[in-house]
Amino acid sequence: MKELKWLIFDVDGVLIDVSESYDLATKFTVEYFLKELGREKEIDVEIIRKLRRKGAFGDDFKVSEALIGFALNGNVEEFVECFPEGEGIKWVRKRFGTIVEPDEIERIFNTFYLGEYYKERAFDFDGLWKKEKPIVKRELLERASEKFKLAVITGRNRLELKLAEELIGFHFESAVTRELYIKPDPKALWHLVRGENGVYIGDTINDSLLVENYKKEYGENFEFMMIGRDVKDVNKAIEELLGKRM
Structure with missing residues (x-):
């Protein structure tokens, strides 16, 4: 196996606790449109997290759109339970059509x-971004930057990444935000590493699909660590990888 040169991170749920920001923005957005459409319903944030982990949505605008479609066409919980792993918004639109214009969902979501x-x-x-809390320890990122090239691939835009970096107290010199590519597009990873080996640390099926798609598309190896499955949290992941480079 090639020497690991890159440590690349997802941001939400990995570097940053978004349980009171993105999760709530999704909840409020879905409930806003359901009320507008005459179907008031409270959305459980655990359902949001479950769908995000299973699906390949790329951003929470699409997660919101999916949940609106589910709520208007039956039982949200049952739809999420049966949702095929690795599918995304195309699956939802094929089944229910486009109920709310994506631009309107984005506008309301960003308002929250x-x-x-x-x-x-x-x-x-x-703004709910003010409720975010860092998960990663800045000192671990600083130590890791002495041994690896560090980067992020995130569904956030540049502004949202800047807010996250200010919260963490660490700036990533290399980053792919949604203005460039949307996960799981393998070009997001190629854009950074150009065939060099490393580890992507994420927390969803969409993150694992990014790495799998990259390996299939470019014939290059890359590792993946899933938070909650392969390792407890990002700090433990960094500590383990630093230990291997000692």
Whole structure:
């Protein structure tokens, strides 16, 4: 196996605790549109997390769209339970059509998440990004940067990544945000590593699909560590990888 040169991270749920930001922004967005469409229903955040882990959605705008479709066409919990692992918004649209325009979902979601940072906000709201908390320890990232090339591949845009970096207190010189590529597009990984080996640390099926797609597309090896399955958390993952380079 080639020497590991890269440590690449997903951000949400890996570096940052988003349980009171993205999770709630998704919940509020879905409930907002259900109310607009005459079907008021409370959405459990655990259902959101389960769908995100199973699906290949790329961002929470599409997770929100899927949940709106589920809620309008039956039992949300049953749809999520039966949702095929690795499928995404194409599967949902093929089954239910496009119920709400994606641009409108993005506008309402960003209103909840970014608040005053979002110029096109639909109404005034104190952005939920302020509720985020760091998971990763900055000192571990600093130690890792002495031995590996560090980067992130995230569904966040550049502004949202900047907010995360300020919270962590660490800047990633290399990053792929959704302006460039949407996971699990393997070009997101190739854009950074160009065939060099490393580890991508994520927490969803979509993250594992990114690595699998990269290996199939480019014929290059790359490792994957899933938080909650292969390792307890990102700090433990970094510690283990640093130990192997000692």
